[in-house]
Amino acid sequence: MAKILIVEARFYKHLNDLLLEGARAAIEAAGHSHETITVPGALEVPGAIALAADHYDAFVAIGVVIRGETYHFEIVAGESARAIMALTLDGIAIGNGILTTENEAQALTRARRTEKDKGGEAAKAAIAMLELQQKYS
Numbered sequence: 202m203a204k205i206l207i208v209e210a211r212f213y214k215h216l217n218d219l220l221l222e223g224a225r226a227a228i229e230a231a232g233h234s235h236e237t238i239t240v241p242g243a244l245e246v247p248g249a250i251a252l253a254a255d256h257y258d259a260f261v262a263i264g265v266v267i268r269g270e271t272y273h274f275e276i277v278a279g280e281s282a283r284a285i286m287a288l289t290l291d292g293i294a295i296g297n298g299i300l301t302t303e304n305e306a307q308a309l310t311r312a313r314r315t316e317k318d319k320g321g322e323a324a325k326a327a328i329a330m331l332e333l334q335q336k337y338s
């Protein structure tokens with residue numbers, strides 16, 4: 202049984218709750234254990250994963266970034282994804298479930314377990330990467 206840490210950027214609580222439900226269900230269905238920590242926003246997620254890297258087998262990043270009026274969206278969405286990808290290339294098993302959408306309706310469709318279930322998808326990706334890590338290390 203693997204120990205998986207869900208790192209949640211709690212910026213949009215109602216959307217996060219849906220993503221978390223999917224992620225936790227997928228981890229439990231695969232027979233693994235999970236804990237959740239909360240950080241302020243998507244920009245803090247990669248740093249939190251880096252800090253906790255030695256304490257868990259895999260990570261699921263959860264959050265929602267919705268476009269506003271300014272260039273801030275590009276910074277938050279792009280830099281958080283870039284830093285998570287850098288950690289992935291360091292060999293850390295991570296599934297990225299941080300939604301980057303134009304509006305709340307797009308985020309809802311992607312967060313709901315009954316629709317696109319992106320939280321569950323990210324958890325399954327983390328588990329798949331963990332299995333690859335175990336195979337090659």
Ligand SMILES: Nc1c(NC[C@H](O)[C@H](O)[C@H](O)CO)[nH]c(=O)[nH]c1=O
Pocket residue numbers: 210211212241242243244245264265266267268277
């Ligand atoms: N606008 C969104 C943010 N912004 C906050 C940043 O992620 C960060 O917490 C702040 O700049 C302090 O370092 N975060 C989200 O998760 N979603 C957003 O839509």
Ligand SMILES: CC(=O)[C@@H](O)COP(=O)(O)O
Pocket residue numbers: 266267268269270271272273274275277
């Ligand atoms: C991530 C964003 O773009 C958003 O939350 C910030 O909004 P704004 O650009 O209107 O300040």
